[in-house]
Amino acid sequence: MYSSSIFDDNFAVQDPQRAPIGVFDSGVGGLTVLRQLYRHLPHESIIYFGDTARLPYGIRSQVEILQYVREILNWMQQQRVKMVIMACNTSSALALEVVRREFNIPIIGVILPGAKAAVQQGKRIGVIATPATAKSNAYRHAILEMDASVNVWQVSCPEFVPLIEQNRINDPYTTEVARSYLEPLIQQEIDTLVYGCTHYPHLAPILRSLLPSQVKLVDPAVHVVAACTQELNLLRLRNTHPPLPTRFAVSGCPEKFAQSGLQWLGHTPTVENVDFTDTPVSQF
Numbered sequence: 001m002y003s004s005s006i007f008d009d010n011f012a013v014q015d016p017q018r019a020p021i022g023v024f025d026s027g028v029g030g031l032t033v034l035r036q037l038y039r040h041l042p043h044e045s046i047i048y049f050g051d052t053a054r055l056p057y058g059i060r061s062q063v064e065i066l067q068y069v070r071e072i073l074n075w076m077q078q079q080r081v082k083m084v085i086m087a088c089n090t091s092s093a094l095a096l097e098v099v100r101r102e103f104n105i106p107i108i109g110v111i112l113p114g115a116k117a118a119v120q121q122g123k124r125i126g127v128i129a130t131p132a133t134a135k136s137n138a139y140r141h142a143i144l145e146m147d148a149s150v151n152v153w154q155v156s157c158p159e160f161v162p163l164i165e166q167n168r169i170n171d172p173y174t175t176e177v178a179r180s181y182l183e184p185l186i187q188q189e190i191d192t193l194v195y196g197c198t199h200y201p202h203l204a205p206i207l208r209s210l211l212p213s214q215v216k217l218v219d220p221a222v223h224v225v226a227a228c229t230q231e232l233n234l235l236r237l238r239n240t241h242p243p244l245p246t247r248f249a250v251s252g253c254p255e256k257f258a259q260s261g262l263q264w265l266g267h268t269p270t271v272e273n274v275d276f277t278d279t280p281v282s283q284f
């Protein structure tokens with residue numbers, strides 16, 4: 001198990017503003033959020049965790065997701081993060097409300113910021129999501145609560161996450177799968193499409209090419225970072241010092257994740273392995 005790093009330095013303990021932000025997802029999806037963090041909050045230090053040994057999350061039950069999220073949050077707390085971004089819609093849909101009551105740390109999910117951006121942009125909103133997120137109706141509820149006059153259609157896209165994690169972005173099969181998922185939404189003449197899974201912006205060029213040009217795309221990653229900025233300001237937790245290099249950790253194969261880093265971040269990061277079987281889980 002992970003034992004020491006530059007993030008353990010005392011300054012982060014003495015000065016909470018310098019503590020890192022924890023970001024997690026099942027795999028490479030959260031990198032779409034990380035890219036927005038680099039862009040909009042370049043002074044923040046970040047710890048990224050990908051639960052690659054247990055992905056895809058989108059086919060799992062709420063009980064399983066809750067257990068995984070609790071383990072990750074426990075670990076994040078041990079790393080002394082000042083805030084956590086759940087860069088995963090499935091976790092945000094199935095676990096956010098519960099763990100917010102259990103953990104004494106600000107936790108930001110992706111669904112509310114995404115839903116808010118969607119209602120500001122459209123009236124006929126399509127949401128593509130994992131089976132678990134679609135089934136939870138989290139987007140539908142959040143959107144309709146903000147504006148009951150809009151129409152919402154959700155499509156479950158079970159094949160996307162495995163295809164993205166296998167790096168089959170340019171495989172013609174992926175385009176065919178995308179076409180079949182988007183078809184019912186195009187038929188409904190949606191004006192806005194929400195990426196209801198943080199993996200999906202990796203498919204942006206394909207999805208864009210299949211959608212009528214007037215359909216607006218909403219990437220909740222952009223809006224979750226705006227929400228995070230607001231929260232940091234409110235809590236006076238913005239870091240003003242130079243950030244530490246991002247620390248990457250995964251539950252699966254570090255080398256495989258480092259490869260994906262090259263593809264999605266433009267460099268090959270050093271990636272640690274974290275084994276939660278060693279981590280004491282707090283008693284809920």
Ligand SMILES: N[C@@H](CCC(=O)O)C(=O)O
Pocket residue numbers: 025026027029030055056057058059087088089090091130133161196197198199
């Ligand atoms: N990034 C994903 C996790 C999906 C999965 O592992 O199935 C999400 O936003 O839901």
